[in-house]
Structure formats: C-alpha cells, structure tokens
Amino acid sequence: MNAGDVICGREANLDNPNTSEESKQHSREVLDNEYDGGNVDAGSGDKNPNNVARDLKATLNNPKVSDEAKQGAKECLN
Structure with a gap:
C-alpha cells in the first residue's frame, strides 16, 4: 500500500462520523x-x-458522504 492510500484512508476515518474517537x-x-x-x-x-x-x-x-468530503472530491476531479 502506498503512502497516498494510507493517508486517504486515515483522513477518511477522521471525517467519518461513525468511527470511534479512539479510532x-x-x-x-x-x-x-x-x-x-x-x-x-x-x-x-x-x-x-x-x-x-x-x-x-x-x-x-453517495448520500452517506459528508458535504465536506463531497467538496474535496469535487476539487480533486477538477
């Protein structure tokens, strides 16, 4: 797994309201x-x-994705 994948996964975890504070x-x-x-x-x-x-x-x-994550995805696509 490359660094970009790890970073994206960790940042997604931070933005996910369904993950624990410990995680x-x-x-x-x-x-x-x-x-x-x-x-x-x-x-x-x-x-x-x-x-x-x-x-x-x-x-x-995806209706389960936050507005912030959707904005980030829009920026990446541009």
Whole structure:
C-alpha cells in the first residue's frame, strides 16, 4: 500500500462520523508520526487515473458522504 492510500484512508476515518474517537485518535497519531501530518504527496503512488475518477464520482453520489468530503472530491476531479 502506498503512502497516498494510507493517508486517504486515515483522513477518511477522521471525517467519518461513525468511527470511534479512539479510532480517530489512532489515525491522527499515524498521520502525525509516520506521514508528517498527512503532508506527503498523495499522488506519488501508481494509481489508475480512471479508477481514481470513478471513485471520486461515486463519492459525489453517495448520500452517506459528508458535504465536506463531497467538496474535496469535487476539487480533486477538477
């Protein structure tokens, strides 16, 4: 798993209202201790651009996703 995948997963956990505070704290610690607070270039992995775009579009259409996450997905698509 590349750094971008880990960072995206941890940040998604932080934004998820259904995860526990303990889980969110662990994600904060991982981001702070291993990924400079999430400031690693998330595009450094070898992701298929079509798959990324598909996933971002799915985020926009998912009613369970927060408005903040949808805004982030819109920015990434642009």
